[in-house]
Amino acid sequence: MATVFEPDGWDARLRVGLLVPDGDVGPESEWSAIAPTGVSVNASRFRFPVGAVEASADRISIAPVEFVAAPGPLDDAIGLLNPPLIDIYSLAFTSTSYVGEDADLVSRLSGRAGGKPVVTTGQALLAAVDHFQASKVLLVDPPWFPAELTKLGKDWLMRNDVGVARAEAAGLPSGQGNIHPGALHRWLCGAVDGIDLVLIGGNGFRAVGAINAVERDTGVPVVSANTALLWHTLRTAGRPTSDVTRYGRIFTD
Numbered sequence: 460m461a462t463v464f465e466p467d468g469w470d471a472r473l474r475v476g477l478l479v480p481d482g483d484v485g486p487e488s489e490w491s492a493i494a495p496t497g498v499s500v501n502a503s504r505f506r507f508p509v510g511a512v513e514a515s516a517d518r519i520s521i522a523p524v525e526f527v528a529a530p531g532p533l534d535d536a537i538g539l540l541n542p543p544l545i546d547i548y549s550l551a552f553t554s555t556s557y558v559g560e561d562a563d564l565v566s567r568l569s570g571r572a573g574g575k576p577v578v579t580t581g582q583a584l585l586a587a588v589d590h591f592q593a594s595k596v597l598l599v600d601p602p603w604f605p606a607e608l609t610k611l612g613k614d615w616l617m618r619n620d621v622g623v624a625r626a627e628a629a630g631l632p633s634g635q636g637n638i639h640p641g642a643l644h645r646w647l648c649g650a651v652d653g654i655d656l657v658l659i660g661g662n663g664f665r666a667v668g669a670i671n672a673v674e675r676d677t678g679v680p681v682v683s684a685n686t687a688l689l690w691h692t693l694r695t696a697g698r699p700t701s702d703v704t705r706y707g708r709i710f711t712d
Contacts, residue, residue: 471499473696476545476572478536478552480507480527485635485663486551489685493667495702498693501545505536507552517603517633524608527552528559534571542573549578549692551662553684554604556581557611576695580684581615583691584658587682587709588621593656598626599647601661602633612660624654629664640668644676651679659683670707680708 479486481504490500508523527533537548548568555564561579568577588596598616600609606628613626630646631638643666651657657679659666666683673681682690690709693700703710 468499470497472497473693473698474499474501474544474546475692476537476540476548476575477502478533478548478550479504480552480663481505482507482509483551483635483663485665486685486688489665489667489683490689493686493689493703493706495693498698501540503536503539505532507532517637518605519603519608520605521558521608521611524554524558528555528564530567533564533568537568537571542575545572545575547576547578547692547696548572549688550580551685551688553580553584553660553662554608554612555579556584557608557615578688578692578695580662580688583687584660584682584684585616585619585621586691586694587658587687588616588656590709590712591656591680591682593680594622595624595653595655596621597624597651597654597657599650599657599659600626600628601638601664602628602631603635604628604661609660616658625650635663635665638665640665640672644669644672647673647681648676651677654679657681658687662688667706671705674708680712682707682709686710 477500479502487502509519561581565577598612609626609628613623616623631642662684670681686707686709690700700710
C-alpha cells in the first residue's frame with residue numbers, strides 16, 4: 460500500500476509577509492476569509508504604542524502613527540520573518556500613508572527585506588482609484604480615527620490627484636469589537652449619494668463582510684483597506700485576482 464501524506468501548507472504558490480500592529484486581529488481575520496487558495500499569510504507584528512487614555516476612549520492619535528512610520532518598528536517586524544521564504548511583504552496599516560511618503564517607506568523596508576517587494580495599503584488604495592477611474596471618492600475612516608487624522612488622509616489623497624468628494628469617520632460606535640457588517644452596510648448605503656467609489660481606511664476596521672451587499676444595493680464600488688491590500692499584493696506578485704469572488708468588484712472588474 461502506498462504511503463499517503465496529508466497537505467501541510469508548504470506548497471503555497473505565494474507567501475506573503477503581512478505586517479500587522481500588535482493587538483490587532485483585523486487584517487489576519489479578513490485576509491483569512493478572502494485570500495485565495497495557495498496564498499500563505501505569514502504575519503509579523505510591530506509596535507503601535509497607543510496610550511492607556513487613548514485605548515480607554517477607543518481613539519488613536521497621530522503620534523503613534525508617526526512612531527510606526529519612522530525607522531524601527533516596521534524594520535524590526537520584517538526582520539522577524541524569514542526573507543528567503545517570503546515572496547512579498549504587505550503593510551496592513553493605512554495611516555502611515557497619511558503622515559509620510561510611501562515611496563521612502565517602501566524603499567527602506569524593501570532594503571530590510573533583502574530586495575523583496577513591499578506593498579503599502581496606501582499604494583493599494585491609490586491603485587484602486589486608478590482602476591475604477593474614480594473622480595468622486597468617499598474616504599471612510601474608522602470611528603476611532605480623530606478628525607485631524609482623517610483630514611490628513613483627505614489631504615494625502617488630494618496630493619495624489621484623487622478627487623475627494625467627502626472624507627469622514629464612519630458614524631458608528633468606536634472600538635473594533637463594536638463594528639458589525641449590518642450597521643456598516645446601513646451607514647454606507649446612506650452615505651454614497653453622488654459618490655463613484657468608496658475607500659474604507661483602517662485595516663483594523665471590520666468591513667469586508669459588508670462590501671458585496673453595499674455594492675449590490677447601491678451600485679457603487681467599495682474598496683476596503685484589506686481588500687485593496689490583498690488585491691494589489693496579488694497584482695504586484697503577478698498572481699490572478701479573479702479567484703476572489705465575494706468581496707467586491709475590485710477583484711473581478
